[in-house]
Amino acid sequence: MAHQEPATEYVWRGGFENTEVERLHAEAFDHSIIDYGWNGQLERSLGWVTARSDNLLVGFVNVAWDGGVHAFILETMVAINQRRRGIATQLIDRARAKAREAGCEWLHVDFEDHLEDFYVEACGFRATKAGLIDLTR
Ligand SMILES: CC(C)(COP(=O)(O)OP(=O)(O)OC[C@H]1O[C@@H](n2cnc3c(N)ncnc32)[C@H](O)[C@@H]1OP(=O)(O)O)[C@@H](O)C(=O)NCCC(=O)NCCS
Numbered sequence: 414m415a416h417q418e419p420a421t422e423y424v425w426r427g428g429f430e431n432t433e434v435e436r437l438h439a440e441a442f443d444h445s446i447i448d449y450g451w452n453g454q455l456e457r458s459l460g461w462v463t464a465r466s467d468n469l470l471v472g473f474v475n476v477a478w479d480g481g482v483h484a485f486i487l488e489t490m491v492a493i494n495q496r497r498r499g500i501a502t503q504l505i506d507r508a509r510a511k512a513r514e515a516g517c518e519w520l521h522v523d524f525e526d527h528l529e530d531f532y533v534e535a536c537g538f539r540a541t542k543a544g545l546i547d548l549t550r
Pocket of ligand 1: 441442488489490491492495496497498499500501502503523524525527528530531532534535
């Protein structure tokens with residue numbers, strides 16, 4: 414029988430351990446693992462989406478909001494060995510549906526140039542101008 418990949422399960426506000434989100438974040442954004450309180454941080458968000466395969470956290474996105482009509486995509490991340498299978502597109506799809514359901518009218522995201530194909534072509538964001546100040550300088 415042909416080997417079948419386990420199905421990826423997406424859950425809005427799915428349960429997670431701080432350590433597994435931090436491990437995925439460290440892998441995705443190339444930093445060392447710290448003792449970060451994802452639970453506390455995410456409590457302030459509209460929500461988040463977990464993607465699990467074989468119970469392992471393989472994808473995650475945080476949906477921050479202003480308490481009104483604006484929601485903000487943060488920390489879209491997929492495990493390196495699970496990329497280019499459409500997982501992040503599914504995460505954004507669910508984030509979009511839930512933000513709309515919550516009464517948001519706008520979904521924002523900032524991204525670097527190399528991710529334009531992902532956010533604009535694959536996920537359907539419209540490119541706009543945005544501003545940024547580096548507060549560390
Ligand atoms: C960006 C990221 C979330 C994409 O996850 P993914 O599950 O591989 O994305 P998808 O499979 O849904 O990609 C759908 C399409 O988007 C585009 N795309 C995805 N990743 C891309 C990349 N790194 N560069 C350019 N285009 C990309 C492709 O067109 C892709 O379709 P294809 O595979 O048929 O060519 C993942 O690479 C990641 O975790 N990167 C590190 C963290 C990061 O930079 N996050 C974004 C913060 S703004």
